[in-house]
Amino acid sequence: MIKVFLDSDVVISSLISSIGASHQLINNDKIICMISNISYRELLLVVKKLKIEVSELNILVKKQLKVEDLSETLEQIKLKYKLYVKDINDAHIVAGAVKSQVNYLITYNLKDFKINGIKEKCNIKIMTPGMFLQFLRSK
Amino acid sequence: MLNQITVPQTYTPEQVASILQLTKNTIYDLIGRGEIVAKKIGKVYRIPVTSVYFALTGMDYDLYLAEKNDYKNIDSVEKSIKEIRKSL
Numbered sequence: 001m002i003k004v005f006l007d008s009d010v011v012i013s014s015l016i017s018s019i020g021a022s023h024q025l026i027n028n029d030k031i032i033c034m035i036s037n038i039s040y041r042e043l044l045l046v047v048k049k050l051k052i053e054v055s056e057l058n059i060l061v062k063k064q065l066k067v068e069d070l071s072e073t074l075e076q077i078k079l080k081y082k083l084y085v086k087d088i089n090d091a092h093i094v095a096g097a098v099k100s101q102v103n104y105l106i107t108y109n110l111k112d113f114k115i116n117g118i119k120e121k122c123n124i125k126i127m128t129p130g131m132f133l134q135f136l137r138s139k
Numbered sequence: 140m141l142n143q144i145t146v147p148q149t150y151t152p153e154q155v156a157s158i159l160q161l162t163k164n165t166i167y168d169l170i171g172r173g174e175i176v177a178k179k180i181g182k183v184y185r186i187p188v189t190s191v192y193f194a195l196t197g198m199d200y201d202l203y204l205a206e207k208n209d210y211k212n213i214d215s216v217e218k219s220i221k222e223i224r225k226s227l
Binding site: 008009012013016017019020021022024038041042045046049050074087089090108109128129130131133134137 | 199212215
Protein backbone atom coordinates (compact mmCIF):
# COMPACT_ATOMS: atom_id res chain seq x y z
CA MET A 1 0.00 0.00 0.00
CA ILE A 2 1.24 3.49 -0.82
CA LYS A 3 0.05 6.51 1.13
CA VAL A 4 -0.48 9.79 -0.74
CA PHE A 5 -1.79 13.21 0.22
CA LEU A 6 -4.47 14.69 -2.05
CA ASP A 7 -4.86 18.33 -2.93
CA SER A 8 -8.50 19.43 -2.93
CA ASP A 9 -8.63 19.73 -6.74
CA VAL A 10 -8.13 15.97 -6.97
CA VAL A 11 -10.91 15.25 -4.47
CA ILE A 12 -13.32 17.59 -6.27
CA SER A 13 -12.38 16.16 -9.69
CA SER A 14 -13.20 12.67 -8.42
CA LEU A 15 -16.65 13.88 -7.37
CA ILE A 16 -17.28 15.53 -10.74
CA SER A 17 -16.25 12.62 -12.97
CA SER A 18 -16.31 8.89 -12.35
CA ILE A 19 -14.13 8.20 -15.40
CA GLY A 20 -11.34 10.65 -14.61
CA ALA A 21 -7.88 9.89 -13.28
CA SER A 22 -8.72 11.33 -9.85
CA HIS A 23 -11.61 8.91 -9.40
CA GLN A 24 -9.39 6.01 -10.50
CA LEU A 25 -6.72 7.02 -8.04
CA ILE A 26 -9.05 7.43 -5.06
CA ASN A 27 -10.71 4.09 -5.76
CA ASN A 28 -7.43 2.20 -6.20
CA ASP A 29 -7.08 -0.44 -3.49
CA LYS A 30 -3.31 -0.09 -3.43
CA ILE A 31 -3.43 3.59 -2.43
CA ILE A 32 -4.25 5.15 0.94
CA CYS A 33 -5.51 8.68 0.27
CA MET A 34 -5.01 11.35 2.91
CA ILE A 35 -6.43 14.83 3.35
CA SER A 36 -6.21 17.16 6.37
CA ASN A 37 -8.89 18.61 8.61
CA ILE A 38 -8.22 21.99 6.97
CA SER A 39 -8.63 20.45 3.51
CA TYR A 40 -11.92 18.95 4.63
CA ARG A 41 -13.09 22.34 5.87
CA GLU A 42 -12.31 23.95 2.52
CA LEU A 43 -13.79 21.02 0.59
CA LEU A 44 -17.13 21.54 2.33
CA LEU A 45 -17.14 25.14 1.09
CA VAL A 46 -15.96 24.24 -2.42
CA VAL A 47 -18.64 21.60 -2.98
CA LYS A 48 -21.31 24.09 -1.93
CA LYS A 49 -19.87 26.67 -4.32
CA LEU A 50 -19.80 24.17 -7.19
CA LYS A 51 -23.28 22.87 -6.30
CA ILE A 52 -22.09 19.35 -5.56
CA GLU A 53 -24.03 17.46 -2.90
CA VAL A 54 -22.26 17.69 0.47
CA SER A 55 -23.40 14.13 1.16
CA GLU A 56 -21.33 12.90 -1.81
CA LEU A 57 -18.23 14.46 -0.30
CA ASN A 58 -18.99 13.03 3.12
CA ILE A 59 -19.48 9.52 1.72
CA LEU A 60 -16.19 9.80 -0.17
CA VAL A 61 -14.34 11.04 2.93
CA LYS A 62 -15.83 8.30 5.09
CA LYS A 63 -15.18 5.46 2.65
CA GLN A 64 -11.99 6.38 0.79
CA LEU A 65 -10.07 9.11 2.60
CA LYS A 66 -8.24 9.39 5.87
CA VAL A 67 -8.22 12.78 7.57
CA GLU A 68 -5.03 13.96 9.25
CA ASP A 69 -5.51 16.50 12.02
CA LEU A 70 -3.39 19.63 11.73
CA SER A 71 -3.25 21.18 15.18
CA GLU A 72 -1.44 24.37 14.15
CA THR A 73 -3.38 27.44 13.10
CA LEU A 74 -3.48 28.47 9.44
CA GLU A 75 -1.28 31.45 10.26
CA GLN A 76 1.35 29.21 11.87
CA ILE A 77 1.18 26.86 8.89
CA LYS A 78 1.59 29.71 6.41
CA LEU A 79 4.62 30.98 8.29
CA LYS A 80 6.20 27.52 8.45
CA TYR A 81 5.57 26.44 4.84
CA LYS A 82 5.60 29.71 2.89
CA LEU A 83 8.91 28.82 1.25
CA TYR A 84 7.37 25.77 -0.41
CA VAL A 85 4.49 27.46 -2.23
CA LYS A 86 4.02 30.25 -4.74
CA ASP A 87 0.56 31.02 -3.34
CA ILE A 88 0.71 31.27 0.46
CA ASN A 89 -2.88 30.02 0.71
CA ASP A 90 -1.73 26.60 -0.55
CA ALA A 91 0.63 26.16 2.43
CA HIS A 92 -1.74 23.89 4.36
CA ILE A 93 -1.55 21.31 1.58
CA VAL A 94 2.20 20.95 2.07
CA ALA A 95 1.67 20.92 5.84
CA GLY A 96 -0.89 18.13 5.48
CA ALA A 97 1.45 16.08 3.31
CA VAL A 98 4.30 16.49 5.81
CA LYS A 99 2.11 15.65 8.82
CA SER A 100 0.71 12.59 7.01
CA GLN A 101 4.28 11.37 6.39
CA VAL A 102 3.66 10.65 2.73
CA ASN A 103 6.18 10.59 -0.09
CA TYR A 104 3.69 11.74 -2.74
CA LEU A 105 1.48 14.80 -3.01
CA ILE A 106 -1.12 14.50 -5.77
CA THR A 107 -2.42 17.68 -7.38
CA TYR A 108 -3.35 19.21 -10.72
CA ASN A 109 -1.96 22.51 -9.52
CA LEU A 110 1.71 21.75 -10.20
CA LYS A 111 2.56 25.36 -10.96
CA ASP A 112 1.84 26.73 -7.47
CA PHE A 113 4.10 24.36 -5.53
CA LYS A 114 7.87 24.66 -5.37
CA ILE A 115 8.34 21.11 -6.54
CA ASN A 116 12.12 20.89 -6.19
CA GLY A 117 12.22 22.43 -2.72
CA ILE A 118 9.45 20.14 -1.44
CA LYS A 119 11.24 17.13 -2.90
CA GLU A 120 14.61 18.07 -1.41
CA LYS A 121 13.55 19.29 2.03
CA CYS A 122 10.46 17.15 2.69
CA ASN A 123 11.16 14.10 0.49
CA ILE A 124 7.76 14.50 -1.11
CA LYS A 125 7.29 14.17 -4.86
CA ILE A 126 4.49 16.08 -6.52
CA MET A 127 2.52 14.43 -9.32
CA THR A 128 -0.80 14.62 -11.10
CA PRO A 129 -3.19 11.66 -10.62
CA GLY A 130 -2.35 10.25 -14.07
CA MET A 131 1.38 10.55 -13.47
CA PHE A 132 1.05 8.72 -10.17
CA LEU A 133 -1.09 5.93 -11.66
CA GLN A 134 1.51 5.55 -14.42
CA PHE A 135 4.22 5.39 -11.78
CA LEU A 136 2.33 2.58 -10.01
CA ARG A 137 2.20 0.62 -13.27
CA SER A 138 5.95 0.90 -13.62
CA LYS A 139 6.60 -0.58 -10.19
CA MET B 140 -0.54 21.16 -21.03
CA LEU B 141 -1.94 17.72 -21.77
CA ASN B 142 -5.28 19.08 -22.89
CA GLN B 143 -3.63 21.25 -25.53
CA ILE B 144 -1.71 18.50 -27.32
CA THR B 145 -2.92 17.88 -30.85
CA VAL B 146 -1.46 14.98 -32.75
CA PRO B 147 -2.07 13.15 -36.04
CA GLN B 148 -3.90 9.83 -35.85
CA THR B 149 -1.16 7.61 -37.30
CA TYR B 150 2.60 7.68 -37.77
CA THR B 151 5.01 6.00 -40.16
CA PRO B 152 7.70 3.77 -38.62
CA GLU B 153 10.24 6.46 -39.56
CA GLN B 154 8.33 9.11 -37.62
CA VAL B 155 8.02 6.83 -34.59
CA ALA B 156 11.76 6.10 -34.77
CA SER B 157 12.41 9.82 -34.63
CA ILE B 158 9.97 10.40 -31.73
CA LEU B 159 11.35 7.52 -29.66
CA GLN B 160 14.96 8.20 -30.70
CA LEU B 161 15.38 4.64 -31.97
CA THR B 162 16.49 3.31 -35.35
CA LYS B 163 13.97 2.45 -38.02
CA ASN B 164 15.07 -1.21 -37.84
CA THR B 165 14.38 -1.29 -34.10
CA ILE B 166 10.87 0.00 -34.74
CA TYR B 167 10.25 -2.74 -37.32
CA ASP B 168 11.65 -5.24 -34.82
CA LEU B 169 9.29 -3.94 -32.10
CA ILE B 170 6.37 -4.15 -34.53
CA GLY B 171 7.36 -7.73 -35.38
CA ARG B 172 7.42 -8.66 -31.70
CA GLY B 173 4.08 -6.98 -31.05
CA GLU B 174 5.49 -4.40 -28.67
CA ILE B 175 4.32 -1.62 -30.94
CA VAL B 176 0.90 -2.21 -32.42
CA ALA B 177 0.84 -1.32 -36.13
CA LYS B 178 -1.41 -1.84 -39.12
CA LYS B 179 0.08 -3.15 -42.38
CA ILE B 180 -1.51 -1.44 -45.35
CA GLY B 181 -0.18 -3.07 -48.54
CA LYS B 182 3.56 -3.04 -48.03
CA VAL B 183 3.80 -0.24 -45.50
CA TYR B 184 3.04 0.09 -41.82
CA ARG B 185 1.04 2.76 -40.09
CA ILE B 186 1.25 3.09 -36.32
CA PRO B 187 -1.76 4.46 -34.43
CA VAL B 188 -1.04 7.32 -32.11
CA THR B 189 -2.32 5.23 -29.19
CA SER B 190 0.71 2.96 -29.60
CA VAL B 191 3.15 5.76 -28.91
CA TYR B 192 1.21 7.85 -26.41
CA PHE B 193 3.58 7.05 -23.62
CA ALA B 194 6.40 8.69 -25.57
CA LEU B 195 4.29 11.78 -26.20
CA THR B 196 2.67 12.27 -22.82
CA GLY B 197 4.53 10.07 -20.33
CA MET B 198 1.31 8.14 -19.83
CA ASP B 199 -0.48 5.15 -21.30
CA TYR B 200 -3.38 6.09 -23.54
CA ASP B 201 -6.11 5.17 -21.03
CA LEU B 202 -4.48 7.29 -18.32
CA TYR B 203 -4.01 10.16 -20.75
CA LEU B 204 -7.75 10.06 -21.52
CA ALA B 205 -8.63 9.82 -17.82
CA GLU B 206 -6.54 12.91 -17.02
CA LYS B 207 -7.96 14.74 -20.00
CA ASN B 208 -11.40 14.05 -18.57
CA ASP B 209 -10.45 15.72 -15.29
CA TYR B 210 -8.87 18.65 -17.16
CA LYS B 211 -12.27 19.50 -18.70
CA ASN B 212 -13.39 21.03 -15.39
CA ILE B 213 -10.08 21.85 -13.76
CA ASP B 214 -10.13 25.60 -14.46
CA SER B 215 -13.40 26.17 -12.61
CA VAL B 216 -12.35 23.78 -9.84
CA GLU B 217 -9.03 25.58 -9.31
CA LYS B 218 -10.74 28.97 -9.41
CA SER B 219 -13.24 27.95 -6.73
CA ILE B 220 -10.51 26.48 -4.51
CA LYS B 221 -8.43 29.67 -4.81
CA GLU B 222 -11.39 31.79 -3.76
CA ILE B 223 -12.26 29.58 -0.80
CA ARG B 224 -8.61 29.41 0.35
CA LYS B 225 -8.43 33.18 0.45
CA SER B 226 -11.39 33.24 2.82
CA LEU B 227 -10.31 30.47 5.20
